[in-house]
Structures are given as structure tokens and as C-alpha cells.
Amino acid sequence: MQNYKHDVSPDWGLATQMVHGGLTRSQHAETAEAIYMTSGYVYASAEEAQAAVDNSKPRFVYGRFGNPTVAMFEERMALLEGAPVARATATGMAAVTAVLLAGLKTGDHVVSASALFGSCRYVLENVLPRFGIACSFVEGSDLTAWQDAMRPETRLLFVETPSNPTLAIVDIAAVAKIAESRGARLIVDNAFASPALQRPMEFGAHIVVHSSTKFIDGQGRALGGMILCRQDFLDENLNLFLRNTGPTLSPFNAWLHLKSLETLELRMKQHCENAGRVAEFLGKQKNVTRVLYPFHPDHPQHNLAKAQMDGGGGVVAFEVAGGKASAFKLSNALQLIDISNNLGDAKSLLTHPETTTHKKMTPQARAAAGVTSGLLRLSVGLEDTDDLCEDLEQALKVA
Ligand SMILES: Cc1ncc(COP(=O)(O)O)c(C=O)c1O
Numbered sequence: 001m002q003n004y005k006h007d008v009s010p011d012w013g014l015a016t017q018m019v020h021g022g023l024t025r026s027q028h029a030e031t032a033e034a035i036y037m038t039s040g041y042v043y044a045s046a047e048e049a050q051a052a053v054d055n056s057k058p059r060f061v062y063g064r065f066g067n068p069t070v071a072m073f074e075e076r077m078a079l080l081e082g083a084p085v086a087r088a089t090a091t092g093m094a095a096v097t098a099v100l101l102a103g104l105k106t107g108d109h110v111v112s113a114s115a116l117f118g119s120c121r122y123v124l125e126n127v128l129p130r131f132g133i134a135c136s137f138v139e140g141s142d143l144t145a146w147q148d149a150m151r152p153e154t155r156l157l158f159v160e161t162p163s164n165p166t167l168a169i170v171d172i173a174a175v176a177k178i179a180e181s182r183g184a185r186l187i188v189d190n191a192f193a194s195p196a197l198q199r200p201m202e203f204g205a206h207i208v209v210h211s212s213t214k215f216i217d218g219q220g221r222a223l224g225g226m227i228l229c230r231q232d233f234l235d236e237n238l239n240l241f242l243r244n245t246g247p248t249l250s251p252f253n254a255w256l257h258l259k260s261l262e263t264l265e266l267r268m269k270q271h272c273e274n275a276g277r278v279a280e281f282l283g284k285q286k287n288v289t290r291v292l293y294p295f296h297p298d299h300p301q302h303n304l305a306k307a308q309m310d311g312g313g314g315v316v317a318f319e320v321a322g323g324k325a326s327a328f329k330l331s332n333a334l335q336l337i338d339i340s341n342n343l344g345d346a347k348s349l350l351t352h353p354e355t356t357t358h359k360k361m362t363p364q365a366r367a368a369a370g371v372t373s374g375l376l377r378l379s380v381g382l383e384d385t386d387d388l389c390e391d392l393e394q395a396l397k398v399a
Pocket of ligand 1: 214223
């Protein structure tokens with residue numbers, strides 16, 4: 001039988017990998033990647049079953065351990081991020097939690113940037129201490145604070161860059177170096193940038209996590225997550241943890257995200273262009289007191305963002321004068337832009353982090369993360385920017 005397995009070249013450019021990376025064709029020679037909706041696999045003999053479980057003959061054994069559609073998504077992501085290996089998870093939070101629990105044990109210590117998504121903060125601050133694992137939070141841009149927070153038992157460092165929702169940028173290369181010098185590993189949550197705009201392993205990150213629910217899906221349809229790491233972390237920490245705890249991604253969601261990757265570069269270019277224009281527009285409005293966008297010249301880490309990202313991303317944060325009351329008035333007056341706590345969609349989505357995504361944080365943690373009462377997070381979609389700016393303009397008038 002003709003072998004239709006795709007020969008993937010690691011030398012292909014990013015756009016080519018997005019379309020072809022990881023593709024494995026079945027005997028039917030389908031154009032589009034196949035969805036293998038199966039929980040298990042069969043064996044021709046008891047001996048074959050035994051060999052498969054012994055791993056002496058690598059093959060798919062059980063859906064919780066692996067699936068051909070999920071494997072294509074993992075391989076494509078590994079090629080895009082320049083990662084030796086990748087493992088998909090059911091959600092972004094499953095990826096974050098699995099990496100932390102698999103990489104740490106009682107007595108270990110983590111250092112994290114304080115500008116974080118509420119659920120990431122929850123896992124670090126509320127879940128890990130139950131297992132005797134301590135976490136220190138530092139201002140992500142303060143390299144001395146990172147150095148000072150390191151302890152002999154520090155094993156992992158954690159950052160979101162850009163962060164949710166304030167778009168704070170962390171110097172990946174500098175923090176990776178601090179981790180390396182102390183025998184620790186740096187985890188970068190790359191959900192806001194996606195591999196189209198930032199590949200943290202190029203700057204020395206040891207582990208990358210994604211919520212593929214966001215820009216990778218790009219159309220608000222399916223949850224998913226991804227862990228990218230080196231072979232030693234997979235073999236020594238992650239593999240058995242994932243197999244036995246089961247945060248597995250559905251083959252159908254893997255297929256959606258695999259297909260979404262084909263348009264990621266195009267979509268991210270447009271998201272960046274639209275978000276840049278919206279940020280510029282917001283910067284000129286008199287009741288907007290602060291605009292945060294990585295490629296906006298006013299962003300405190302603008303130069304660093306330009307050095308480690310290929311575009312500013314699709315999210316803009318801005319603060320309106322008048323705090324929560326004005327933020328709510330503006331949100332309620334919008335006619336085109338939807339109110340939602342999701343982001344990374346083709347549709348523009350507005351969030352008031354203080355009362356939604358970051359509500360469960362303590363006021364101190366919220367302040368450290370830069371989440372104020374007047375702050376709004378706008379995930380800029382793929383609509384005409386004139387329509388988006390018009391909608392914001394009329395809503396700002398009543399805010
Ligand atoms: C930076 C970041 N990491 C992780 C997550 C969690 O992703 P998921 O909702 O897929 O679990 C989110 C969700 O908003 C996020 O913004």
C-alpha cells in the first residue's frame with residue numbers, strides 16, 4: 001500500500017508548519033486531517049497487547065494516553081514553538097496545573113510574576129500550599145526581585161507574558177537565565193501571544209503552556225491546552241502524571257485547533273493590526289486615562305515587547321475615568337462589541353476583570369496585578385476597525 005505519511009521538514013517556515021506540520025495521512029489519503037474519535041484501540045493478538053502496554057512496540061494504547069488526531073495537534077505545536085515535545089490537555093488551566101503538580105513536590109518553592117490570570121494565581125496561591133509547596137510573587141519586570149526571591153528549594157518560575165489582563169511583559173531571556181543559574185525551570189504561559197507572535201523557547205524558556213481556547217482556536221468554539229517542554233521533563237515528570245490523572249484533550253477539539261492553526265498567522269496579523277488601531281484611537285479619548293498595549297509607545301515595556309514579540313497581539317487594556325461605574329456604563333452602551341469573559345475570538349469581546357476574571361483574587365493581589373476598578377480588557381476581533389472605534393466612541397460618551 002502507498003504510504004501517504006507526510007514528510008515534515010523542521011526547516012519549513014512558520015506559515016508552512018501551521019498548514020502541514022504534524023500531518024499524518026491514513027490509508028485513505030485524505031486531504032484534511034482525520035478525526036479519530038475513538039476511546040481505545042484493538043490488537044491482533046494478546047502478545048501484541050502485551051507488547052503495546054510494555055511499550056516495546058510503540059503504538060496507540062488508550063485514549064487517555066494518546067490519539068492520532070491529538071498527536072497531529074501536538075506535533076504541529078511543537079514545530080511552531082521550536083519545542084522538543086508537546087502534550088495536549090483539555091483546557092489551558094489543565095496545562096498550567098499539570099505542569100506545576102508534575103514538576104513539584106512537598107518542600108519545593110515556586111516564584112511567579114504577580115501579573116496573572118485569576119485561575120493561575122489560584123492554583124499557585126491556594127492549591128500548591130495544600131501539598132506543602134510555597135509560592136512567592138514578584139513584580140515581573142524587576143529582575144532583582146526575581147533574584148532575591150530565589151531559594152535553594154526553588155524549582156519552577158512562572159510568568160504570563162503578555163499577562164492577563166494588563167499586558168505586562170516579562171524579559172523571558174533574563175528570567176530564564178536566573179532559573180538556569182539556580183537549577184530551576186522557567187514556565188511561560190504564551191496564550192496571549194500564540195506561537196505566531198512569540199516563541200519563548202527561543203529565549204531560553206524551559207516549558208511553555210497554552211490555553212488553545214484563545215487565539216489558537218480563534219473562533220470561540222472549543223477549550224484546549226498545550227504543554228511544550230524538553231524530553232527530560234516529559235520523561236521524568238510529565239508523562240506518567242498525564243497518563244494517570246487524565247486531563248486529556250478530546251480528539252474533536254484537537255481537530256478544531258489543528259485546523260485553526262492553518263490560519264493562525266493570517267488571523268494574528270489582522271488581530272495585531274486591528275488592536276494597534278484601536279489602542280491608538282483609545283489613547284486619544286479624553287475619558288480614557290490609560291491604554292496598555294505591548295506595541296503602543298506608551299507601554300512601559302514597549303522596547304522589550306518589540307524585542308521578543310513579532311506583533312503586539314490582539315488584546316488592549318484601557319482604564320476609564322470614573323472607575324467601575326463608568327466601566328459598566330461603557331460596557332452596557334456597546335452595540336457591536338460583546339461583553340464576555342473569553343478572549344481571542346474573531347468577535348471583539350470586552351471584559352471588566354475586577355468583577356469577573358479576577359474577582360476571586362484578594363484586593364492586594366488584584367492591585368499587584370494592576371487590575372483597577374476602571375480597567376477594561378478588550379479582545380479586538382477581526383471586524384472593520386472603523387466599526388469598532390465608532391462603537392467605542394458612542395459608548396465612551398455615556399461612560
Ligand atoms: C493567560 C491565561 N492562561 C490560562 C488561561 C486558562 O485557559 P482555559 O480557559 O483554556 O483553561 C487563560 C484563560 O483566560 C489565560 O488568559
